[in-house]
Amino acid sequence: MKSDSVVSIKALSCTYPGGVEALKDIDLEIYRNQFVGIIGQNGAGKSTLLQHMIGLLKPKQGEVKVLDTDTRSMAVSQLATKVGFVLQNPDLQLFAPTVREEVAFGPSNLGIEGRELEERVTSSLETVGLGNQLESFPLTLSKGDRAKVVIASVLAMNPEIIILDEPTCGQDHKGNTQIMDIATSLRNAGKTIIVVTHNMDLIARYAERIIVLKKGRIHMDGSVREIFSRPEELLETHIKPPYITRLGQRLDDCLGREETYLNVEELGESVVRRACETGTLPAGHIIPKRE
Numbered sequence: 375m376k377s378d379s380v381v382s383i384k385a386l387s388c389t390y391p392g393g394v395e396a397l398k399d400i401d402l403e404i405y406r407n408q409f410v411g412i413i414g415q416n417g418a419g420k421s422t423l424l425q426h427m428i429g430l431l432k433p434k435q436g437e438v439k440v441l442d443t444d445t446r447s448m449a450v451s452q453l454a455t456k457v458g459f460v461l462q463n464p465d466l467q468l469f470a471p472t473v474r475e476e477v478a479f480g481p482s483n484l485g486i487e488g489r490e491l492e493e494r495v496t497s498s499l500e501t502v503g504l505g506n507q508l509e510s511f512p513l514t515l516s517k518g519d520r521a522k523v524v525i526a527s528v529l530a531m532n533p534e535i536i537i538l539d540e541p542t543c544g545q546d547h548k549g550n551t552q553i554m555d556i557a558t559s560l561r562n563a564g565k566t567i568i569v570v571t572h573n574m575d576l577i578a579r580y581a582e583r584i585i586v587l588k589k590g591r592i593h594m595d596g597s598v599r600e601i602f603s604r605p606e607e608l609l610e611t612h613i614k615p616p617y618i619t620r621l622g623q624r625l626d627d628c629l630g631r632e633e634t635y636l637n638v639e640e641l642g643e644s645v646v647r648r649a650c651e652t653g654t655l656p657a658g659h660i661i662p663k664r665e
């Protein structure tokens with residue numbers, strides 16, 4: 375295991391009772407401080423893979439190591455101090471009468487109490503922007519804020535790796551952006567982030583690496599730009615790159631260059647650059663940065 379690998383998976387296969395082969399011979403390293411997106415169509419094996427990372431499933435064939443330790447030698451509660459998991463539906467993780475108790479539950483179970491417990495609760499809630507909601511009843515908060523409470527509960531365990539399963543499912547645009555911005559700030563603070571999603575626009579904007587699963591195998595693995603620059607291969611899993619990337623690919627001839635654009639700003643810059651080259655705009659024209 376390389377020293378900066380935080381999740382190391384070797385020859386992992388998983389067959390469910392009944393015979394469904396959900397994972398087949400997976401070899402995968404996830405490195406410290408990466409922001410990784412895992413994508414794939416329904417049934418590709420994403421949840422099964424995540425469940426192996428958090429120890430809910432233990433390998434019967436192959437090996438999963440988290441921070442150098444074999445998951446078979448750790449209880450799920452021990453692993454939760456290393457890998458935090460945020461479910462797609464935050465309501466399935468909320469049960470306490472106040473936000474404070476919700477966030478305190480995990481660390482108190484580890485025996486943390488007193489000032490340290492209070493500090494963990496307040497700093498986790500401040501990180502997600504809910505420092506003023508300590509006494510609220512979690513289920514009365516908006517869906518976006520309920521997801522943030524769950525993220526704070528995970529943060530209070532101080533895990534090095536944070537896994538978000540479809541974090542933007544059912545969220546509006548503002549909720550999506552806030553959750554992904556929180557994930558980015560956690561990554562900037564040194565955490566490793568793993569996100570499973572069907573939302574290609576968000577993955578293009580926030581992740582640095584994409585792992586594509588197809589029928590239980592790793593179909594593609596590379597930087598976001600590299601994966602979205604191979605649309606035919608991606609389409610074999612019935613996934614299309616984000617609309618803006620596809621638009622850019624169709625405009626190659628007009629723009630005089632073959633590039634993979636991940637967001638509107640990149641495509642806009644290329645359009646302006648081309649307009650300057652062809653004299654439509656004065657040389658050196660600058661497009662304003664998005665606020």
Ligand SMILES: Nc1ncnc2c1ncn2[C@@H]1O[C@H](COP(=O)(O)OP(=O)(O)OP(=O)(O)O)[C@@H](O)[C@H]1O
Pocket residue numbers: 390391392394395396414415416417418419420421422423
């Ligand atoms: N508990 C189970 N028992 C039997 N088969 C299962 C079980 N859980 C998942 N499967 C099957 O294993 C395969 C992989 O499922 P998995 O949930 O890991 O895929 P996924 O990529 O997460 O799908 P989705 O995007 O729909 O959540 C599917 O064929 C699924 O039906």
